[in-house]
Amino acid sequence: MGRHVYVHNPFCVRKCPYCDFYSITDRSLAESYYKAAMAEARFWAEFGKKAVSSDDGGPDTVYFGGGTPSCVPADLVCKLLETITDSFGIGPDAEITLEVNPASFTEEKGRAYLKSGFNRLSMGIQSLDDAILKTLGRLHDSKGALTSLDSAFEAGFTNVSADFITGVPGQTVEGMLKDLQTVLGKGVKHISTYSLMIEEGTLFFERYKGNIEELVPPETDRAMYHAVRGFLKDNGLIPYEISNSAVPGFESRHNTAYWDGRDYFALGAGAHGCLNSVRFGHYDNVESYIKSAGTIKEDEVSRLLGLGGDVLDSIEGLLYCEERLGLEDKMREYPFLKLRTTKGIDVAEFERRFGKGFEEVFAGELKSNVEKGLLMIDGSHIALTERGLDFANLVMEDFL
Numbered sequence: 058m059g060r061h062v063y064v065h066n067p068f069c070v071r072k073c074p075y076c077d078f079y080s081i082t083d084r085s086l087a088e089s090y091y092k093a094a095m096a097e098a099r100f101w102a103e104f105g106k107k108a109v110s111s112d113d114g115g116p117d118t119v120y121f122g123g124g125t126p127s128c129v130p131a132d133l134v135c136k137l138l139e140t141i142t143d144s145f146g147i148g149p150d151a152e153i154t155l156e157v158n159p160a161s162f163t164e165e166k167g168r169a170y171l172k173s174g175f176n177r178l179s180m181g182i183q184s185l186d187d188a189i190l191k192t193l194g195r196l197h198d199s200k201g202a203l204t205s206l207d208s209a210f211e212a213g214f215t216n217v218s219a220d221f222i223t224g225v226p227g228q229t230v231e232g233m234l235k236d237l238q239t240v241l242g243k244g245v246k247h248i249s250t251y252s253l254m255i256e257e258g259t260l261f262f263e264r265y266k267g268n269i270e271e272l273v274p275p276e277t278d279r280a281m282y283h284a285v286r287g288f289l290k291d292n293g294l295i296p297y298e299i300s301n302s303a304v305p306g307f308e309s310r311h312n313t314a315y316w317d318g319r320d321y322f323a324l325g326a327g328a329h330g331c332l333n334s335v336r337f338g339h340y341d342n343v344e345s346y347i348k349s350a351g352t353i354k355e356d357e358v359s360r361l362l363g364l365g366g367d368v369l370d371s372i373e374g375l376l377y378c379e380e381r382l383g384l385e386d387k388m389r390e391y392p393f394l395k396l397r398t399t400k401g402i403d404v405a406e407f408e409r410r411f412g413k414g415f416e417e418v419f420a421g422e423l424k425s426n427v428e429k430g431l432l433m434i435d436g437s438h439i440a441l442t443e444r445g446l447d448f449a450n451l452v453m454e455d456f457l
């Protein structure tokens with residue numbers, strides 16, 4: 058137990074104008090894609106037993122993200138999960154999450170997902186203001202989002218998370234808090250909020266390049282961020298990470314494994330994983346994935362992961378090595394990841410993992426950020442201050 062598996066569904070009904078995740082809209086390939094992913098799941102399960110022990114002692118987690126996993130037939134998603142559960146021997150107390158889009162989620166699908174083992178839904182609501190949803194180019198309106206949310210509970214899910222986007226032109230703090238109030242009233246136990254980012258290569262980049270800061274000044278975005286955190290806290294959801302708040306006990310275990318720097322398996326085109334201290338990615342190409350996932354070879358993967366033979370940097374059409382992490386890299390990555398969390402850096406754990414004192418390795422970085430009021434030391438933990446949250450990226454990068 059204690060393995061983590063990420064699955065990437067690269068299909069969407071339509072590309073949202075702000076999105077730079079890998080996804081395609083030709084869903085005719087979904088069946089062959091899911092078949093290929095089943096083959097890859099079986100491969101990793103066997104490989105995991107023989108060659109990489111990624112067990113961290115906690116419960117297993119499986120996370121189907123995307124793309125839009127709910128826009129392909131539910132039986133494909135369910136069969137892939139069943140293959141993963143059987144081949145990896147996923148434990149009965151596992152957290153198994155599925156990302157869904159309100160526009161393609163139905164109660165009937167929800168029942169099928171639940172039956173196959175999913176026990177957590179993450180729904181991309183983004184906003185309950187129709188004008189904002191229109192700006193974001195979403196396929197659903199607020200009524201559709203609320204109907205889908207009701208359907209999730211009616212299907213039997215009790216652990217439901219909702220995603221929201223903040224900092225959208227035209228959005229107000231009052232409107233945002235009203236949306237949150239509404240979904241909390243429906244029984245949502247976990248909220249993720251992400252500031253709108255204008256990424257190169259998206260339609261929003263063309264539309265807003267150069268003027269997003271005029272439309273949404275950074276101080277407005279930050280004010281909304283703090284108002285949201287405060288509101289959620291007042292309503293019993295603890296902000297446990299920069300973008301995530303949850304009713305205690307409903308924190309995402311899968312994402313927590315990432316922030317803990319744990320190893321995790323990854324399946325599917327565009328999916329990224331980390332095993333044996335090697336960060337690897339799958340090429341963003343559904344066609345080549347379908348051709349190569351079924352013929353993945355053990356010796357090539359061993360070489361890619363530095364487990365024997367001459368080191369390999371890529372496996373044609375399928376995988377490539379992003380980074381081989383040495384001890385020094387892992388030491389630097391630890392504060393980078395942990396500072397995302399409210400608990401922050403656990404000094405004792407750092408010493409256990411790396412055999413060195415945190416304050417000794419990062420004396421300069423720590424001193425300057427504490428002096429600037431961006432970090433605080435609380436017993437054996439070091440975390441961002443309220444002010445530090447506004448400069449989180451700068452502080453985290455300081456440790457890299």
Ligand code: SF4
Binds near residue numbers: 073080125
């Ligand atoms: S539905 Fe999600 S993954 Fe698909 S294009 Fe929109 S934001 Fe991106």
